[in-house]
Amino acid sequence: MLSRDRVRLLVDAPWFNKVITAVILVNAITLGAETSPALLASFGDVLHAIDRLALAVFVVELALRFGAYGRSFFRDPWNWFDTAVVAVTLLPTASGSFSVLRALRVMRVLRLVSVVPSMRRVVSALLTALPGMASITALLALVLYVSAVIATKLFSGVAPDYFGHLGDSLFTLFQVMTGEAWSEVARQVMAEKPFAWVFFVGYLVVTSFTVLNLFIAVAVSAMQNQVSEEHAEHDREEMAATMEILTEVRRLRADVEALRAKASA
Structure with a gap:
């Protein structure tokens, strides 16, 4: 056993x-x-x-x-x-x-x-970043909801398939946020309302180019903090090992001095 x-x-x-x-x-x-x-x-x-x-x-x-x-x-x-x-x-x-x-x-x-330690570090960093990501997610949901209400009021008559009611607008704007065929949606609306490009460009700038990039920033910051903590812990372990070696050296030096004192006596 x-x-x-x-x-x-x-x-x-x-x-x-x-x-x-x-x-x-x-x-x-x-x-x-x-x-x-x-x-x-x-x-x-x-x-x-x-x-x-x-x-x-x-x-x-x-x-x-x-x-x-x-x-x-x-x-x-x-x-x-x-x-x-x-x-x-x-x-x-x-x-x-x-x-x-x-x-x-x-x-x-x-x-x-x-x-795999490297994968574990990445997942641990993402978990520590969840509180910050939750705040960004709430901000993104708020922007999406406000934009959907505006789009429904402005474009429901022009493009009912995309903005007929609030549910359609939410789904369409989520699609636009991902960059999937957003130009087709925008051009269909702009055929009736030429200045609709202001809404779509502003929405993309706020969501895709700003809010979504905040997710990356929070994740990278969490990973950097975790790497710094690991380095600090490694340094503390090395310092503890060094102090232990120094203590042992002092103990050996004291024993040598004691042996010399006995020999001289």
Whole structure:
């Protein structure tokens, strides 16, 4: 029976993390191959066997991690994420209302986020940026709603397919915000109201060129803050290690002085 310390050394070993990453990638390829009827007809048994083997590896990995860390296993949110992803794929998928869960097996690929440190940093930064993004989302929704009310009042008679009522206007302006065929909408309205370009250009400037770019700014700022915190934590660890070495050197120097004093006596 392996001790907890040995299991912890196993699950924290770099090669163990690389093996799990390789299993996730192989499982991702097999799940994609299962969407091809030709490959499924020729290699269906092999693909299903690899899929079950990958699931078994993930279950054993989580069991080892839990055995290594005990209750502290659940203190890490990423362990909760891995457990939830694997648990979903363990649910019955044979028939009935659970048949849709078979398609959710591809969620195992998302475990790359928790396994690859760079992906984990990106997701962590995005999560820390959520409060700022929520404020920007509220601002964007407000601009969209006000613009939709204005467009409905101005253009409902000119382009009823696009601005016939508030729901149509909201959808059309969301489409315009993404840049999808906005010129066609604008030109149809401008055929009757030439100065409508002022509304569309102003709306695009406010939404696409200003508000949407704020999302990028908030995300980049969060990533920079996280990188700075990681560097600061690394510097603190190095400083602690240096101080520990200096303390040990002073202790050795004191022992040497004590030995010299005894020798001279």
